[in-house]
Structures are given as C-alpha cells and as structure tokens.
Amino acid sequence: MRYRHALISSALTSLGLGLALVAGSAFADDAVTLKLGSWRTEDIAVWQDKVLPAFEAKHPNIKVEFAPINTNEYNAAIQSQIEAGAGPDLLTCRPFDVNREWIGRGYFEPLADFDGMKNFAATSQAAWTDAKGAPFCLPVAAVLAGFYYNVDIFKELGLEVPKTQDEFIKVLQKIKDNGKYTPLAYGSAESWQLAYNGLYNIGPAYWHGEDGRLGLIDGTKKLTDPEFVQAFAAFAAWKPFLPAGQASLQYADMTQLFTLGKAAILPDGSWDINQVTATGLNVGVFGPPASKDGDKRYLQEMPDMAIGINKASKHKDAAKVFLTWLASPEFQEIYVNEAPGFFAMSNQPVTYKNELAQKFADLKKGAQLTPRLALDRLSAGNPPLDDEIWRVLQTMMIGDDVTPEKATAELQAGLASWYAPQKK
Known part of the structure; x- marks a missing residue:
C-alpha cells in the first residue's frame, strides 16, 4: 500500500465562461476520449460501472477510458510513457516525494488557477504541490x-x-x-x-x-x-x-x-x-x-491519491471539465461509497453509506489530522x-x-x- 449529480452548467460556470467557450468549440461537436492512468487495478469495476457512466451521462461528448497498471509497475511505466512524449491524458498522482519528482520533470499541467481547487484546503493539497506550494493534482481520496x-x-x-x-x-x-x-x-x-x-x-x-x-x-x-x-x-x-x-x-x-x-x-x-x-x-x-x-x-x-493532467495531453480543456466534476460531491460520494475505506478530501459534505466507514470518518471530528x-x-x-x-x-x-x-x-x-x- 506503498499504500453527485452536478449540473453541466454549474461545472462550466466553475471553470469560468472563457473555458466554457473554449470547451464548446473544442469538443462540443466531436467526441473526445480521455485516458486515465491509475495504479488501482482493483478499482476497474468502480470506475467502469459507476464513476464514468455518471460523468458521461452529463458529458456525452467526453469519454473517459480507465487504464490501470499494476501497482508495482505504475511509476516506471508512466515515467517511460511520458518521457517518450506519450502517456495518458490524466495521471493518478502518488503523494509527496514521488509526485514532487514528477512535477520537477514537468509531467503535469499546473492547477494553481483551476477553480476546482477551492474545494480543498491547503493541507489536502499539500501532498501534490511543488516546493513552493503550487498545486498540480486534484485530491481524490485519503485513508x-x-x-x-x-x-x-x-x-x-x-x-x-x-x-x-x-x-x-x-x-x-x-x-x-x-x-x-x-x-x-x-x-x-x-x-x-x-x-x-x-x-x-x-x-x-x-x-x-x-x-x-x-x-x-x-x-x-x-x-x-x-x-x-x-x-x-x-x-x-x-x-x-x-x-x-x-x-x-x-x-x-x-x-x-x-x-x-x-x-x-x-x-x-x-x-x-x-x-x-x-x-x-x-x-x-x-x-x-x-x-x-x-x-x-x-x-x-494519509493522502492516498489525486489526479492531474498530463502536460502533453492534446485534450486539456476536456480534462479540466472532468477534473471539475471530480471536485464535486457527486463524484466523491460515488467513489467513497463504492470503495469504502477511502475518504473524500474536499471541504464539501459527503455521506458515507457504509456504517463502519462513517464511524471511521467520525474519528476526524475534533482530531488533529496528520499524514x-x-x-x-x-x-x-x-x-x-x-x-x-x-x-x-x-x-x-x-x-x-x-x-x-x-x-x-x-x-x-x-x-x-x-x-x-x-x-x-
């Protein structure tokens, strides 16, 4: 282990009118397919059967392909792909030192001006920032x-x-x-x-x-x-x-x-x-x-995973629409309830249907949190x-x-x- 139904209009509004216009011109008529790299092969059913259908129902012109790699092979495989000028459009981000190395190599599109980050406190973002505290990945889940x-x-x-x-x-x-x-x-x-x-x-x-x-x-x-x-x-x-x-x-x-x-x-x-x-x-x-x-x-x-945009992606506008949806309670409730034991990191309320997961989440109340x-x-x-x-x-x-x-x-x-x- 080394280791939600937001309206499309609100998603686009949160990105800003400019992005909405760019998005409309970039992929309103032709479908765009994004590839999401991940090390969590155990989450294939969660993403394919639950998460992605919910997103695509609201964004029919943006398709997302979940493409996991075995955990122990993920880091080397992603590095090899990106160094060759390829790699998935969206990268699942390891916390802290590994991710900071990838930031230094220029793998990620910066997210300092990405509106969806406002839903996450600085402490939630910290595992995926550069040395100056600038964010490069959107927090997804902690354990x-x-x-x-x-x-x-x-x-x-x-x-x-x-x-x-x-x-x-x-x-x-x-x-x-x-x-x-x-x-x-x-x-x-x-x-x-x-x-x-x-x-x-x-x-x-x-x-x-x-x-x-x-x-x-x-x-x-x-x-x-x-x-x-x-x-x-x-x-x-x-x-x-x-x-x-x-x-x-x-x-x-x-x-x-x-x-x-x-x-x-x-x-x-x-x-x-x-x-x-x-x-x-x-x-x-x-x-x-x-x-x-x-x-x-x-x-x-422990910040477990986040998702960032490959700086070499040819579909960054579509990727930002997807990240905006990932920042919403709709995605977070789907994910944490389909994968109990993983917890949302945003400052927006999330309901946990698994009783024991809710009891675990309740331990956070009044506690000082630390990775x-x-x-x-x-x-x-x-x-x-x-x-x-x-x-x-x-x-x-x-x-x-x-x-x-x-x-x-x-x-x-x-x-x-x-x-x-x-x-x-």
Missing part, C-alpha cells in the same frame, strides 16, 4: 488508520473503548489475563505495516502531529528528541500482547485472526473495511489513544527514512536488543547523513 475492535468481545469482558495510552494498555492486559482471546491481532513479518498501522498510527499523539513531522523536515526537531523516543516506547509496549509466533505473522494472517473472532483488536487502516467485516463480525473502530488524559487527539489521515511521518522529503535520499523505519521497527519488535533509544538514534544518524536540514 485513515485506527483500531478495529470486536464489539462482542468487549461486551463479554466488560471493556470500554480506551481513550489514553494507559487505558489502552489496561484493556490489553485484561484481555490477556482472561486468556480466551489474543489482545492484538498484530505481527511483525511485514515491516511496512509496523510503521503505517503501528508507529504512525499512535506516534502523532507524542510528536504532536504536524509539529513533529514538519519539525523533522525543517530541522528543528530530531528523531532522538524525547517525543519521538516516547512514541517508539509506546509502540514497543504492544509486544507482550501480540500473538504467539508474531514474528512470522503476515498482514493477511492478522486480518484472519481478527475476523475469525480469535483476537479482540486489530490495528489497521480504513482500506481494510471490507475484509474485516467479511465474516459478519460485529466490528467497531476507535482512534489512536491520546498520550495522557486531557491531551489532544491525533489521527493519521504518515516520513514520506514528505524525508525519504527522497539514501537511506530513505520511511524504509529505515520499517527495518528498525521490525528488529525492535522481534528481538530485545533494539530499544526505543537505540532505534531513534540509528534512524537519526541515517537521516542526518544525507538530509541537509538535519545536519545542523
């Missing part, structure tokens, strides 16, 4: 991270949803003492999710979300600062509550352990909603606990901080030799070896 829990197990054991780290550990201890269920369906075989569903999930409560993340970026914070060490320690505190053989437990195994009713809590992302509810389990969700009573709540909201710690600039060099965190967390959670202090010191040394702001 959240939290904790799924078995409601029936909680009722059976008389447990309350924890709101602080101390309460969380006490809940885990009660489950362990009961002996009937595994407290946490969690393992260390796949290192990516130790970061994304573990440390990056609870860590913002300690490094204070954007204060800590941006502090690492500008060099005013270091990974060896107390707040980062405390975050690693809070994550390491999960170890006594993991299942036997957790070192070899893979991501799919974790989900299965939970869905079979053998574990009480699953730290995971919103993207797994369909999987965790597949067996009809009575599932609830709670957000990452605050570090202590009275502290602010933080929630990982994953190490994907913005901090992983653009060698060694990339995100990859290093995966590696170090795995050694910390599998053995006893790597303490939170040693882990953060090793990570800081690696980051400071190449990232200029951390060399101060």
